[in-house]
Amino acid sequence: xxxxxxxxxxAALTEQAGMDVVALRPADGGESKSxxxxxxRAGTVSVLKIMPDPDADGPGQLSTLxxxxxxxxxxxxxxxxxxxxxxxxxxxxxxxxxxxxxxxxTREPGLVLQxxxxxxxxxxxxxxxxxGKPGWRELIVRTLSVGxxxxxxxxxxxxxxxxxLRAVRRIGARHGDDIPDGRDYVHFDFSLANLLTDGASITxxxxxxxxxxxxxxxxxxxxLLFYSYDHDELRDRxxxxxxxxxxxxxxxxxxxxxxLRQVEWSxxxxxxxxxxxxxxxxxxxxxxxxxRK
Numbered sequence: 010x011x012x013x014x015x016x017x018x019x020a021a022l023t024e025q026a027g028m029d030v031v032a033l034r035p036a037d038g039g040e041s042k043s044x045x046x047x048x049x050r051a052g053t054v055s056v057l058k059i060m061p062d063p064d065a066d067g068p069g070q071l072s073t074l075x076x077x078x079x080x081x082x083x084x085x086x087x088x089x090x091x092x093x094x095x096x097x098x099x100x101x102x103x104x105x106x107x108x109x110x111x112x113x114x115t116r117e118p119g120l121v122l123q124x125x126x127x128x129x130x131x132x133x134x135x136x137x138x139x140x141g142k143p144g145w146r147e148l149i150v151r152t153l154s155v156g157x158x159x160x161x162x163x164x165x166x167x168x169x170x171x172x173x174l175r176a177v178r179r180i181g182a183r184h185g186d187d188i189p190d191g192r193d194y195v196h197f198d199f200s201l202a203n204l205l206t207d208g209a210s211i212t213x214x215x216x217x218x219x220x221x222x223x224x225x226x227x228x229x230x231x232x233l234l235f236y237s238y239d240h241d242e243l244r245d246r247x248x249x250x251x252x253x254x255x256x257x258x259x260x261x262x263x264x265x266x267x268x269l270r271q272v273e274w275s276x277x278x279x280x281x282x283x284x285x286x287x288x289x290x291x292x293x294x295x296x297x298x299x300x301r302k
Contacts, residue, residue, distance in 0.1 A: 124206065137193060141223045149262055200233070268291075
């Protein structure tokens with residue numbers, strides 16, 4: 010992210026959002042190119058996120074998302090408040106509350122198990138809030154059959170893990186019609202990294218981005234299931250809850266999407282990492298189970 014873009018964002022926050030910005034710096038030690046920490050004159054630190062907005066329709070998407078987040082908070086869901094949003098020269102920006110806590114981790118399965126009832130309650134709070142972008146079934150089927158835009162790329166697996174890709178495509182062809190249209194709000198990345206805790210409760214659900222998705226909230230629990238698949242009790246309890254919310258074929262399609270999404274991303278960006286080897290092991294376990302179930 011160049012100095013010129015940072016200056017433009019700072020000017021937009023001052024002129025459009027009325028924020029008295031004293032510091033603007035990349036989040037995560039500078040690794041992220043789309044998330045920043047903003048400090049105002051009062052010392053409040055917020056999170057600034059950006060994404061391309063070529064059609065200038067992003068503020069409308071964020072307005073819809075803001076309404077959903079407001080209702081989620083009313084239901085006891087620790088979603089961040091949006092302090093400001095807008096666009097500037099093809100970039101959509103939004104400033105959100107910085108929530109307390111640290112991310113959950115599968116290396117602490119006992120804590121995750123302890124918090125499962127709360128995670129199920131938060132997932133239930135998403136029910137019926139599917140007022141965002143339609144086309145849920147088409148979204149999942151498209152990723153399984155041909156891939157997505159910038160993620161779920163089939164070309165990555167076609168050379169690095171062709172058998173895995175064939176299995177993903179088979180599942181998409183077999184179970185695509187079983188995916189419900191859905192009436193829930195879907196986070197779409199309800200992973201442990203995006204769930205904050207103080208060790209006793211969930212203090213925040215983060216990385217909530219536009220557009221809001223209207224779909225099947227069971228997908229978010231299937232996301233947790235993917236990352237917990239090598240922990241027997243976590244896997245069994247998450248599987249059971251997912252199947253209370255959706256059909257087994259739909260759950261299989263959601264897990265196949267997560268296999269494709271995470272393995273593809275890991276192989277493309279971190280091919281030699283230990284985490285990538287674990288994701289491949291999880292993928293093999295999951296695809297084997299889906300085939301038998």
